[in-house]
Amino acid sequence: MNRNNVIWKEYSIIGSQNDKTRLEFSNFGEIKSYSVNCPEGRLINGGLQGGYPIVRFKRLGEMDEASSNLLQELQKEIDELRSISKEKNVILRKKTTTYEESRKIERYLQPRKELVEKLLKRLSKERAKINKKRSVYYQVLVHKAIAELFIENDNPIEKQFVIHLNYDKQDNRVENLAWATKDEVVEHGLKSPKWIKHNLKLERREKPKRDHAKLSYSDVVFIKRKLDKGEPMARLARRFGVSDMQIHRIKTGENWGDVKLTFSKEEKE
Template identity: 30%
Template sequence: MFVRGTSEEIWKPVKFAFEFTNDCRFEVSNLGRVRSFNKVADGRILNGSITEGYRVIRLKLYKPRDPDTQLSFDQLKEEISKLYKKRREKINNNDYSESIERVTKRLEMKKASLSKKLKKDLKSRTINHHFLIHRLVATYFLPKPKAGHTIVGHLDFDKMNNKLTNLKWMTTEENVIHQSKNPSVIAEKKWRKYTQKPRTKGAKLTSTQVIHIKKQLKRERPMKQIAKQFDISEMQVWRIKSGENWSRVTIPE
């Protein structure tokens, strides 16, 4: 059991709400690190990327193939195997009753068909999954006080410091108060006083726009594209997806 305030690094396995076929697993630590395990990497630390100052881990995972599709692929591979065998036998036996070129052409057509189907299948099974490291740490190491505490704040305002001791679950109101003390926010407010340029990016969304965003998220459209379309940040899209913001707006049945 981790005691808040200690420096010992403790790792916990990351669990997913869906099944995937990738031969890998992930762990998160109370010191804000994430590592992966697979055939070529045994505990490699993942640095991820930076989105609006937050460290994000992006994964490309694949859903299992359904039985009917798998059967179709197995049959096509069997046909290709038989054509390879037939061509090899004809060459070895100098049998030209059926043109070797004709067999080769059929073989290449089957291989092209398999390649095309594999690409389409892989695309349909792709899951572009990502998580914010600070939320991952809080989820696994920091009990949420109440359901209303949906935001994970950085106590020292440093978004790169994802250690457990620097994180706290907050309500929206608590986060607003906390951010009002953020030196960067204070500096930005001072800067705005001396500029006449209106800031339109990130303007408040309407309920209709949020419904459209949620529909696109349901279709697994990349959040970067959604953010660009609605002129908002990826973080805003992520918060809509996670339910931090606009949770009361749902997609009509």
């Protein structure tokens, strides 16, 4: 694919109508975000969910009437107090105002300044509480969004999943994506190099590991016969090139416990 042929398409998010905040995706798997603070758009990476790139964001829904009235009333009260303070400050600046009058005005204004500060803090808390309540959270899987924008789905009822052809979850180029059914997703996943490697590890883990791999079945039978007759473990260890501990484990049945000795009538006598 020629890098010069970059195509950008806007992704429509159901339930969100906001021209100032929107997302665009390219046929190369890139993401561009537009907002009030960045109207020209900027490239973003997003986060990861299960190895898949994902974009998470929130938008504010409509404010209910009660919340709107509360904020307006608080703001109105603050504005009125500020207006009074402004008028009194004008008087303070007049040269004709005596010292006593100035002190009186300052004592009059001080409680109002403190009240304004309290109201501002309350307004901030109430606004934060209301915004949290009206926040709507969105998350968009990048590969799914790009498939919806750029790849025609010939069977949308059955093919509701998107697979990465090269098994790289972060390679979201259009040419690496395809719509698939649930069965096709499973079949595709079974051919994944990571899945094959994982199965090989499981197979190796399930195979019994014997630290006495140098010994054959007949060697163990011979060792057990000699041990039964009182042969020293150290001598048997030197003879077969293993440790004394390995011979001890054979004797106790910890290793090669499945090898059982059978004696003929002559051997027992």
